[in-house]
Amino acid sequence: MDVVVLAMSTDSRFVHKIWQEQELSKMVEGGVPFPMLSDAGGKVGTIYGVYDDAAGVDIRGRFIIDPDFVIRAMEVLTPEVGRNPAELVRQIKAFQHVRATGEVTPSGWEPGQVTLKPGPALVGRVWEVWKP
Amino acid sequence: MPELKEGCVKPARGPILPAPPPPVSGAIPSSQEVPMMLAKVGKEAIDFEATAFIEGVGFQPVKLSDYKGKWIVLCFYPGDFTFV
Incomplete structure (x- = not known):
């Protein structure tokens, strides 16, 4: 990391x-x-x-x-x-992913899981792409 | 970096802030008092300098901004030899 x-x-x-x-x-x-x-x-x-x-x-x-x-x-x-070091590591990985890709990471995101691409097409349709 | 010249007391130094703009002539100088908490998420980190013990190195002054350009985890804790 x-x-x-x-x-x-x-x-x-x-x-x-x-x-x-x-x-x-x-x-x-x-x-x-x-x-x-x-x-x-x-x-x-x-x-x-x-x-x-x-x-x-x-x-x-x-x-x-x-x-x-x-x-x-x-x-x-x-x-x-x-503290919980696992959560710290998760947050760092998420911030690094966001910085590298411009995508955003939903709640509890772990590497490899679905990310979201903010934009007009996603409004009201998060439920279709993110199924926790 | 050279090994720190040894003394008994070495307080941390901060915040290290950019120099304030020169006062407008005729204006009443504003207070130099530093606000209590400056750190905010989404805002630039506040620089400081403190002495450190580093394994294999010894005692050394460290500035937060020495690590600019890297991901940093800054971790405060209540004290050495505490329990949790």
């Missing part, structure tokens, strides 16, 4: 290093391969709408940014619930 992942929390780079050494490397062989960024001060979380200033941490927010540097998707959760 050719995607860059950047992880970010308010922890310092020193804590990131030790977390990688002490824990992540035991969960993922070789440790996580992507940069672990330090949002010390929460400035970045603030501009991305995910900084909880009472707790002093960035909550679970994730953003898909396309090659033109446009934000295509965001998902923000409070800390208790973890």
Whole structure:
């Protein structure tokens, strides 16, 4: 898919290093391969709408940014619930397909499934071509 | 990129915005205060700079715009050594 992942929390780079050494490397062989960024001060979380200033941490927010540097998707959760990487991957594949073809992808679309070509001919006829 | 010169404290820097247009002469200068949340879907991402730990590399300053031209997933999380 050719995607860059950047992880970010308010922890310092020193804590990131030790977390990688002490824990992540035991969960993922070789440790996580992507940069672990330090949002010390929460400035970045603030501009991305995910900084909880009472707790002093960035909550679970994730953003898909396309090659033109446009934000295509965001998902923000409070800390208790973890994310669903399969849905993240699905959304990236859908956005990449849209960018490559100009087609649009209906709800729950997975690669290989029918896409829609917006235009006058499709108005009122989606039911004929898309049968979920 | 050179290895970061080591210090104890290194806050993230952002938003990195284009320079504002020069003020019109005679106008009252507007507040320089940055709005709280700038990120919106369908709009350009807001650039920032932060220090990173990268496996096999070490500590390095990273700008979001370093990755312009690629698909990027920017992922915030509450903290190292948390549970979920």
